[in-house]
Amino acid sequence: MSIFAVQILGSAGALPAYNRHPTAQILQQGARLFMIDCGEGTQMRLLDFQVKKSKIDHIFISHAHGDHYFGLPGLLSTFQLMQRERPLHIFGPAALEDLVMVHIRPYLDQWSYQLHFHPIDPEKSSLLFEDKEIEVFSIPLNHRIPCTGFLFKEKEKPLNILGEKIHEHGLNFDQIRAIKEGEDIELEDGTILANKSLTKPPFRTRSYAFCSDTAYHEPILPIIKEVDLLYHEATFMEESAERAKSTFHSTASSAATIAQKAGAKKLLLGHFSAKYPSLKGLLGEARAIFPESHLAKEGSIFDIPQERIEP
Amino acid sequence: MSIFAVQILGSAGALPAYNRHPTAQILQQGARLFMIDCGEGTQMRLLDFQVKKSKIDHIFISHAHGDHYFGLPGLLSTFQLMQRERPLHIFGPAALEDLVMVHIRPYLDQWSYQLHFHPIDPEKSSLLFEDKEIEVFSIPLNHRIPCTGFLFKEKEKPLNILGEKIHEHGLNFDQIRAIKEGEDIELEDGTILANKSLTKPPFRTRSYAFCSDTAYHEPILPIIKEVDLLYHEATFMEESAERAKSTFHSTASSAATIAQKAGAKKLLLGHFSAKYPSLKGLLGEARAIFPESHLAKEGSIFDIPQERIEP
Numbered sequence: 001m002s003i004f005a006v007q008i009l010g011s012a013g014a015l016p017a018y019n020r021h022p023t024a025q026i027l028q029q030g031a032r033l034f035m036i037d038c039g040e041g042t043q044m045r046l047l048d049f050q051v052k053k054s055k056i057d058h059i060f061i062s063h064a065h066g067d068h069y070f071g072l073p074g075l076l077s078t079f080q081l082m083q084r085e086r087p088l089h090i091f092g093p094a095a096l097e098d099l100v101m102v103h104i105r106p107y108l109d110q111w112s113y114q115l116h117f118h119p120i121d122p123e124k125s126s127l128l129f130e131d132k133e134i135e136v137f138s139i140p141l142n143h144r145i146p147c148t149g150f151l152f153k154e155k156e157k158p159l160n161i162l163g164e165k166i167h168e169h170g171l172n173f174d175q176i177r178a179i180k181e182g183e184d185i186e187l188e189d190g191t192i193l194a195n196k197s198l199t200k201p202p203f204r205t206r207s208y209a210f211c212s213d214t215a216y217h218e219p220i221l222p223i224i225k226e227v228d229l230l231y232h233e234a235t236f237m238e239e240s241a242e243r244a245k246s247t248f249h250s251t252a253s254s255a256a257t258i259a260q261k262a263g264a265k266k267l268l269l270g271h272f273s274a275k276y277p278s279l280k281g282l283l284g285e286a287r288a289i290f291p292e293s294h295l296a297k298e299g300s301i302f303d304i305p306q307e308r309i310e311p
Numbered sequence: 312m313s314i315f316a317v318q319i320l321g322s323a324g325a326l327p328a329y330n331r332h333p334t335a336q337i338l339q340q341g342a343r344l345f346m347i348d349c350g351e352g353t354q355m356r357l358l359d360f361q362v363k364k365s366k367i368d369h370i371f372i373s374h375a376h377g378d379h380y381f382g383l384p385g386l387l388s389t390f391q392l393m394q395r396e397r398p399l400h401i402f403g404p405a406a407l408e409d410l411v412m413v414h415i416r417p418y419l420d421q422w423s424y425q426l427h428f429h430p431i432d433p434e435k436s437s438l439l440f441e442d443k444e445i446e447v448f449s450i451p452l453n454h455r456i457p458c459t460g461f462l463f464k465e466k467e468k469p470l471n472i473l474g475e476k477i478h479e480h481g482l483n484f485d486q487i488r489a490i491k492e493g494e495d496i497e498l499e500d501g502t503i504l505a506n507k508s509l510t511k512p513p514f515r516t517r518s519y520a521f522c523s524d525t526a527y528h529e530p531i532l533p534i535i536k537e538v539d540l541l542y543h544e545a546t547f548m549e550e551s552a553e554r555a556k557s558t559f560h561s562t563a564s565s566a567a568t569i570a571q572k573a574g575a576k577k578l579l580l581g582h583f584s585a586k587y588p589s590l591k592g593l594l595g596e597a598r599a600i601f602p603e604s605h606l607a608k609e610g611s612i613f614d615i616p617q618e619r620i621e622p
Contacts, residue, residue: 015392016355022385040385041352044327066388066414074333074351074381081326102413103377 002030004154004206005303006229008270008296009045010037013235013249014067017274021298022067025231026051027152027208029134035059036150036210042071043078049299053079054086058129060136061092062212063147064099072096073103080112087114091128091136093146094119122146125223130155139223141214143248149211151223157202165198201309208304209264212271215245216254221262228304230264231296233271237281240273252282256289270296313341315465315517316614317540319581319607320356321348324546324560325378328585332609333378336542337362338463338519340445346370347461347521353382354389360610364390365397369440371447372403373523374458375410383407384414391423398425402439402447404457405430433457436534441466450534452525454559460522462534468513476509512620519615520575523582526556527565532573539615541575542607544582548592551584563593567600581607 005028012020022039026046033055035042046053053075061069069092079088090096097117104111120128120138129136132155139149158180166176175185185193209224212233224230235249244251250258252269259267267290272279279295286293294302316339323331333350337357344366346353357364364386372380380403390399401407408428415422431439431449440447443466450460469491477487486496496504520535523544535541546560555562561569563580570578578601583590590606597604605613 015389016358019358021355040382041355044332044352047327047330064417066384070381070385070388070414071351073377077377077381078326099413102410103381106375 002203002306003028003303004030004208004306005301006208006231006268007049007051007301008268008298009042009049009051010039011270011272011296011298012039012067013271013273014065015274016040018277019298020272020274021045022070023062023212023271024071025210025296026056029152029154031055032057034136034152037062037068037212038071038075039067040070040074043075045298046075053082054084057086057088058136059088059090059092060128060150060210061090061096062141062149062210063143063145064093064095065145065213068213069096069099072100076100076104076115080107080110084113087116089116089118089129091118091120093122093148095146120148122148125151137223139209139211139220141211141220142217143213143215147213149209149214149220151207151209151227153207154205156205159195159199160202161199165193169193203306204309206304206306211258213249215248216250216258218258218261220258224258224262224264226263226265228265229268229302230259230262230266231268231270232258234269234282234286235271235273237276237285240275252285252293253289256286256293259290259293264290265292266302267293268296268302269293313514313617314339314614315341315519315617316612317519317542317579318360318362318612319579319609320353320360320362321350322581322583322607322609323350323378324582324584325376326585327351329588330609331583331585332356333381334373334523334582335382336521336607337367340463340465342366343368345447345463348373348379348523349382349386350378351381351385354386356609357386364393365395368397368399369447370399370401370403371439371461371521372401372407373452373460373521374454374456375404375406376456376524379524380407380410383411387411387415387426391418391421395424398427400427400429400440402429402431404433404459431459433459436462448534450520450522450531452522452531453528454524454526458524460520460525460531462518462520462538464518465516467516470506470510471513472510476504480504514617515620517615517617522569524560526559527561527569529569529572531569535569535573535575537574537576539576540579540613541570541573541577542579542581543569545580545593545597546582546584548587548596551586563596563604564600567597567604570601570604575601576603577613578604579607579613580604 009024010021023037024042025036027034137151232255234252234255320335321332334348335353336347338345448462543566545563545566
């Protein structure tokens with residue numbers, strides 16, 4: 001089984017409060033970890049939740065407000081102190097590199113690993129990263145400064161060939177490849193083997209979208225359409241809709257409306273204002289519009305199970 | 312009663328571990344708070360221990376290694392979000408201002424309070440701050456980069472005049488001032504009142520010295536001589552004396568030797584390496600040399616009681 005799950009490390013808005021910490025998340029995909037935002041204290045959260053830092057090779061930072069990146073200098077220094085050797089890739093706003101490197105540059109002569117900064121164009125959705133298993137796209141958001149969300153999407157998988165059929169018919173590599181691509185096979189004796197008799201459907205692709213910080217912003221809908229799991233900031237309740245608007249944040253209601261209009265399967269609410277000791281009000285407000293709403297609290301894990309496509 | 316007490320917010324060395332956090336402390340003197348160092352996550356520790364941030368007007372940073380200042384941008388941003396109005400004074404190495412201001416400069420047009428940076432000369436002990444109650448001196452240490460400790464010292468207090476004597480003899484302001492300065496008084500009828508009959512001795516002055524990070528460094532002895540409470544880093548045990556030497560850190564033994572040679576009354580050990588899950592070994596090592604040694608663990612408070620000078 002391959003895991004695709006998000007763990008929440010921080011659920012607070014700009015001000016930490018009530019044991020809520022600044023934004024940070026870990027997306028586990030198979031054996032590796034992607035970090036999303038890195039607020040102050042993130043490295044301590046990784047220790048609290050026993051997350052293996054060494055499995056993080058890619059960090060995605062949404063924007064250059066401190067509550068989303070102040071944990072980065074400390075985490076990178078800790079990697080150095082632990083004599084990390086694997087290169088680390090950081091995707092974020094163009095301004096980020098200087099904000100981080102000012103703390104690291106004095107020690108570069110003794111730095112143990114390569115640091116690669118990849119500036120993100122905040123104006124258009126683009127492919128930031130891909131390999132054979134996953135693609136990561138930026139999601140332009142609407143905040144006070146340049147800000148993007150991130151869409152993580154597994155790649156389409158080939159058909160799964162039934163192992164016993166390979167031996168039964170003595171199939172060669174070319175035939176196996178053709179079968180995985182959906183073709184029927186003709187044996188040397190002229191027998192035609194229908195593809196369906198040789199394969200089972202692959203697992204369906206899973207997706208996660210992270211959208212913080214942003215005002216209510218419908219242009220993101222086509223990018224996050226039918227996403228399995230949507231994190232959308234919900235800094236305020238509707239009673240503070242005016243304040244949400246003026247600070248380019250969202251209410252729980254508007255986050256739920258985005259989830260509903262996008263056809264998302266599940267919604268995670270986060271980036272909660274310090275004015276709310278209890279989050280029940282926000283959750284209720286969101287569920288009235290989108291029942292599959294959940295609070296993205298510290299430590300909680302939301303996984304998307306692996307399911308076969310219906311044949 | 313006037314309080315003079317240190318609360319430990321972080322006891323870890325460069326790597327946080329075992330729920331130990333980067334260096335930060337609060338010295339409470341009367342109603343106000345001095346902050347000493349501000350490692351990553353310090354603002355969350357202030358919340359955990361319910362320390363009133365608004366009573367901090369002075370922050371002292373020992374040196375520009377991240378584990379001693381990475382919490383500063385977050386704390387200063389939080390002050391701004393809370394619309395702080397009182398000026399804030401930061402004493403630290405000359406390099407610190409740029410390292411902090413790079414995160415703040417973009418928002419200065421909307422900043423709610425004045426920030427004053429006071430660069431410290433790391434080469435000589437000097438008076439950094441004083442008012443009518445306290446003096447703060449720098450303590451040049453011996454680390455890989457410029458680094459200073461801090462000596463907080465209450466000022467000598469005048470004699471306490473016995474309230475009932477003022478009424479009994481109808482003393483005027485000039486006479487009261489003279490009595491507080493130790494003089495005898497002649498009344499209009501020629502009676503001489505001995506100073507001792509009019510006063511009780513003042514409270515003795517209290518002192519706290521913070522020394523981190525540093526190799527074993529005897530030149531600090533005259534500065535911290537007979538200090539009431541000495542915090543001295545103890546990153547390693549003697550078995551790692553070579554590593555302590557090469558990284559310009561101290562062992563628990565050498566911290567205790569400094570305390571003993573300085574004639575300190577009590578020693579606090581901190582800045583513990585992540586290699587020690589248990590700190591018993593460090594404590595034992597220090598107590599073998601200086602019995603009044605204690606572990607500076609997160610949350611613990613060490614106060615110096617107010618005592619009258621013996622007449």
